[in-house]
Amino acid sequence: MRDITLSKAVNEAIAEEMRRDPTIFLIGEDVAEAGTPFKVLSGLVEEFGPERIIDTPIAEPGFMGIAVGAAMTGSRPIVDLMFGDFLFLVMDQLCNQAAKTHYMSGGKLNVPLVLRTNLGATRRSAAQHSQSLHALVAHIPGLKVAMPSSAYEAKGLMKTAIRDNNPVVIFEDKLMYNDKSPVPEGEYLIPFGQANIKREGTDITLIGTSSMVQVAERAAELLAAEGISAEVIDPRTIVPLDEETILRSVRKTSRAIVIDEGHQSYGITGEIASRIMEKAFYHLDGPVIRMGAMDVPVPFSPALEDVTVPTPEGVAENARRLMRGEMFHAA
Amino acid sequence: MRDITLSKAVNEAIAEEMRRDPTIFLIGEDVAEAGTPFKVLSGLVEEFGPERIIDTPIAEPGFMGIAVGAAMTGSRPIVDLMFGDFLFLVMDQLCNQAAKTHYMSGGKLNVPLVLRTNLGATRRSAAQHSQSLHALVAHIPGLKVAMPSSAYEAKGLMKTAIRDNNPVVIFEDKLMYNDKSPVPEGEYLIPFGQANIKREGTDITLIGTSSMVQVAERAAELLAAEGISAEVIDPRTIVPLDEETILRSVRKTSRAIVIDEGHQSYGITGEIASRIMEKAFYHLDGPVIRMGAMDVPVPFSPALEDVTVPTPEGVAENARRLMRGEMFHAA
Amino acid sequence: MNTAKARTNSEDYLRMYRQMVRIRSFEDNANQLYLSAKMPGLTHMYSGEEAVAVGICEALRVTDKITSTHRGHGHCVAKGAEFRQMFCELLGKEEGYCRGKGGSMHIADQANGNLGANAIVGGSMGIATGAALSAKRLGRDDVTVCFFGDGATAQGLMYEVMNMAALWKLPVIYACENNLYGEYTKVEETAAGSITARAEAFGIEAFTVDGQDVLAVNDLTQKLVARARKGEGPFFVELMTYRYHGHHVGDINREYYRSKEEEADWKANRDPITNFGKWLATEGIATDAELEAIRAEVKADAAAAVDYALAAKYPDTSEVGMHVYAANG
Amino acid sequence: MNTAKARTNSEDYLRMYRQMVRIRSFEDNANQLYLSAKMPGLTHMYSGEEAVAVGICEALRVTDKITSTHRGHGHCVAKGAEFRQMFCELLGKEEGYCRGKGGSMHIADQANGNLGANAIVGGSMGIATGAALSAKRLGRDDVTVCFFGDGATAQGLMYEVMNMAALWKLPVIYACENNLYGEYTKVEETAAGSITARAEAFGIEAFTVDGQDVLAVNDLTQKLVARARKGEGPFFVELMTYRYHGHHVGDINREYYRSKEEEADWKANRDPITNFGKWLATEGIATDAELEAIRAEVKADAAAAVDYALAAKYPDTSEVGMHVYAANG
Ligand SMILES: Cc1ncc(C[n+]2csc(CCOP(=O)(O)OP(=O)(O)O)c2C)c(N)n1
Ligand SMILES: Cc1ncc(C[n+]2csc(CCOP(=O)(O)OP(=O)(O)O)c2C)c(N)n1
Numbered sequence A, B: 001m002r003d004i005t006l007s008k009a010v011n012e013a014i015a016e017e018m019r020r021d022p023t024i025f026l027i028g029e030d031v032a033e034a035g036t037p038f039k040v041l042s043g044l045v046e047e048f049g050p051e052r053i054i055d056t057p058i059a060e061p062g063f064m065g066i067a068v069g070a071a072m073t074g075s076r077p078i079v080d081l082m083f084g085d086f087l088f089l090v091m092d093q094l095c096n097q098a099a100k101t102h103y104m105s106g107g108k109l110n111v112p113l114v115l116r117t118n119l120g121a122t123r124r125s126a127a128q129h130s131q132s133l134h135a136l137v138a139h140i141p142g143l144k145v146a147m148p149s150s151a152y153e154a155k156g157l158m159k160t161a162i163r164d165n166n167p168v169v170i171f172e173d174k175l176m177y178n179d180k181s182p183v184p185e186g187e188y189l190i191p192f193g194q195a196n197i198k199r200e201g202t203d204i205t206l207i208g209t210s211s212m213v214q215v216a217e218r219a220a221e222l223l224a225a226e227g228i229s230a231e232v233i234d235p236r237t238i239v240p241l242d243e244e245t246i247l248r249s250v251r252k253t254s255r256a257i258v259i260d261e262g263h264q265s266y267g268i269t270g271e272i273a274s275r276i277m278e279k280a281f282y283h284l285d286g287p288v289i290r291m292g293a294m295d296v297p298v299p300f301s302p303a304l305e306d307v308t309v310p311t312p313e314g315v316a317e318n319a320r321r322l323m324r325g326e327m328f329h330a331a
Numbered sequence C, D: 001m002n003t004a005k006a007r008t009n010s011e012d013y014l015r016m017y018r019q020m021v022r023i024r025s026f027e028d029n030a031n032q033l034y035l036s037a038k039m040p041g042l043t044h045m046y047s048g049e050e051a052v053a054v055g056i057c058e059a060l061r062v063t064d065k066i067t068s069t070h071r072g073h074g075h076c077v078a079k080g081a082e083f084r085q086m087f088c089e090l091l092g093k094e095e096g097y098c099r100g101k102g103g104s105m106h107i108a109d110q111a112n113g114n115l116g117a118n119a120i121v122g123g124s125m126g127i128a129t130g131a132a133l134s135a136k137r138l139g140r141d142d143v144t145v146c147f148f149g150d151g152a153t154a155q156g157l158m159y160e161v162m163n164m165a166a167l168w169k170l171p172v173i174y175a176c177e178n179n180l181y182g183e184y185t186k187v188e189e190t191a192a193g194s195i196t197a198r199a200e201a202f203g204i205e206a207f208t209v210d211g212q213d214v215l216a217v218n219d220l221t222q223k224l225v226a227r228a229r230k231g232e233g234p235f236f237v238e239l240m241t242y243r244y245h246g247h248h249v250g251d252i253n254r255e256y257y258r259s260k261e262e263e264a265d266w267k268a269n270r271d272p273i274t275n276f277g278k279w280l281a282t283e284g285i286a287t288d289a290e291l292e293a294i295r296a297e298v299k300a301d302a303a304a305a306v307d308y309a310l311a312a313k314y315p316d317t318s319e320v321g322m323h324v325y326a327a328n329g
């Protein structure tokens, strides 16, 4: 084990897979010499050449469509979408084409592609460069959706995504690219649909996605100091979702909070909370609390932006209320 | 009151508003002479001329963007999107531009536009012409989302949408265009955010959207025959959502089923069920049951398509189970 | 009628004739199935445009790829598909090319290189371009033909992918079937300027050809395919053609957007099958009787396939959840 | 330097000079704010391209509209905005044009007809075209200018809206700022064929002009604006220009995509402010001392506005939930 950044972990995953399988190529804007604005892909073009690390014009719908066609005909493209906000531009090719082709063809055509993009606010990038749009793609059957919460997950999930025979969307948190964490030297893959219990606990279950796993962990520390034992679960993939691990935990703790950086309304917290309530209803001591980002476009001003996302303190406060049996919402 | 089709109701709403306000225009594919493939707009070009009923090339992102710019500069465009599935093509202009402009400009620019489109499967139109994608837009702050369940709602909500100073997406069920229902002769508007109690009841609350209101009503009839009294609620707009009416009902009945034609996972049933469970937890005798469309691309074959959407029988069966206290999912 | 290479290859000519007849016959039956309420949903007829699909696909190998449109039966037949699986698909039966899951608007025949019809106008332009990139990168010399209508030239995606195809010299041919209408609107009302100039502006060589003349289409395509295989692509071809039916089978009263005279004129004077048949007879490649025999044989084939498909079984409802995700490994 | 109309309108010339200086001064300060970590986020400098924004906007009326880009400060200043509200916006302060909600990439100044910067490359092309449609429909003779970069020509949206603008003869001018790079990539690597030919293919008259020559830009724009007002639009203009800084303020080490020599050459020989200043002096419109005085005055204005903005207050956190929806009625 050595500590590497999330950025390096993604880079290693792609490089390892590209060495293994010549049908893989990567396509996107400024991915070659520039190695992306976040420098995640630096060095790849030097090793694999411009035929496999392909710089495109600024044409997201176009190169997304090209990737779909390439995937249908023996290639395994990795599409680099510079900001998660640009998902809106590729939705038709991703959701009407890539997601449905296998089904519409009765299983005859496959679309093995990875769309890597990012999420996360508080970078002072304003409303069109700060969105966390994973709920949109999670709603579309045919797509798988991975949300790594650290360098370790970023590498293991990326490798699994690349080997998957379906379109996979993988959201990296753009604020975590420089965060370091232990990553094995040797090869490993993280299977889809297996949640990770980041921290064991008995009083309350905190389910977080992406960087919200860290928020949940910090909340758990705050709570531990007060004698409240929180279990922290990272689903790692939201499609497929590992219900079992979540339900097992909630049946034990009887309380849960779901934390996510997408907008709260009609986002993923509602799905996860509903599944818990549907399937562990009688184990619950109170409603599952949802904490998503505020239902506002992301504001530029730091004074405003910082209040739009869940914080460890906020999570801890909700946990305390749940523990106290305060059913603040119930009337 | 006279009985008119949903199609006619939409046509009347648009015509009345266009007579009232010369800044309104309508734009889309084959909306003029052809009056749309569903013939919903027949006659409008004859009255308002091709300058106000504007036929476009097949360029959804383009005319959506044009509508946004027109809305920012004193016009009130109604965009006609032939199939709800084409939403994927206009997401950038709708969600990155229209939805955020008012906020990003600190309140200085408005985008008063209506995007009318449709939803609904079982028309044998296969995966790219049958989707119900309202969950996607409901997740984006800055958009309002209306889902009329009959001719009456279609007219009243459309008029309100046209007068709203924000981008509003309105989903008509394409299978209901020829359904007739009573509509007043005189002018009326249906305010956004006010749910309609379609049928009163005491044992269970059925919340349905769009054509699923009919499904809920039919289920209620089946249940009535067995002595179960179901209340049927139509939220009419999912953004804003009239939580109060829903919660009041559930606090009375202690049981709820949410029925919607969008895919179930990460769709709108999770949001509505979660809000009920969060805010009426102690009134519930069992989990809120969610019934969305199956999480599969819509198949063409009638043999398969028909099983993908909720049915009155399915709703009634779930209601019976809830009444019997069978917590089938709880382990 | 282009007389180049006349008589040099009777077999090819007769196959082209037969393929055009097969498309027409397929469509006649599909239309009947609709009219007799035996077919679920709507469908878009290719009748009148047969020389386009056949002229192009006869210049392709099995491993060459095509992408098709909502009006896709012609491309599917021309690229080698069988009647039985096609009719089964149109009727939503298990033996259909897509096990009934796709239907008319998504029919695909991957074994013959047909990557599928597409119900999003212009939606396959990226797919075709990507198939060409794939072939080039994987060292195959396959060519991809992207079929689309005049209406699809309004979609921005086309310009995005033409730009990349030109920059990267991809082996793709953009085949614009200009049948003068997109749905219920004339092309002049929806396309400003010149369609071929749009491709040329990206540095793509563009051609216009009579889409009713199967030999002209085939000759041009053969040349372009050969050049594309050598890395001289991409190319753009505008094929002037006409659809005989309405936009879809339900579009019956259409005089508000096009006249009966116009329709009658195309059918009487520019029918690709009739005219090619006349030429084959004039050139002595086939007698009228021989051509009649081909037509009769195809007709019988089609009728048998329809009967088969009508009797075939629907997929089991358990199939509804299959094929959402491909298996791994 | 285009000498047409020399001396005929000293006041206009001096205003153009001042506006170019104001943009340069604004950017110098914005860059300093970034380097001294006083500005949140990143920003894209317009320095070097001043003659484009000023030459165009000086040909417009207040009621004419513009749409701008991620590199939008120059357009904003040129269309009439004030330093104070601009710096406040860049710093996320309540007194900013957008109450701090938009920041550099969304700065808008609706009172002066600036419909806003846009962080989606090409994202404003529909908006500009729609503003033109709106003006035409509502019987106003306003013209809209759509600013965008060479990189944005890769976005399909451009072709969709140009098609409609051409079909409907809309009063819109597409102004392509070709600064030779999109982010870290040369335009040759991302744009096949000819950019102006792409517009011409839609029947749109297209022009190329030296974007470093404010008078050339202004003359051409005046003519096109006058024609567009009369219903002779749309038009397309490619303005050849250069950005002095990196793609954004953080893009410091950029020799891997463009050389220091190239940058130095543009600055030394093609600076729009220096060259226009020389011309003004040569023509006797202003002395060097007068020009120096303008520069000093603007510099002081900018410094004062920066101080003001630094001291100004942030919006109250309660504002976070405001302006999601506009009030009705
Ligand atoms: C993105 C999209 N927009 C609109 C439609 C509806 N539609 C189906 S076919 C068609 C006309 C297509 O015209 P053209 O490309 O000329 O093909 P043709 O039907 O003439 O063969 C339209 C508008 C669609 N299927 N997809
Ligand atoms: C749709 C979209 N894709 C990518 C980006 C990232 N991006 C921001 S600016 C830029 C380059 C734009 O180049 P150009 O249009 O030439 O403008 P310039 O920066 O040169 O002024 C890119 C790729 C974006 N903001 N939006």
Ligand SMILES: [Mg+2]
Binding pocket: C149, C150, C151, C177, C178, C179, C180, C181, C182, C183
């Ligand atoms: Mg056509």
Ligand SMILES: [Mg+2]
Binding pocket: D149, D150, D151, D177, D178, D179, D180, D181, D182, D183
């Ligand atoms: Mg540029």
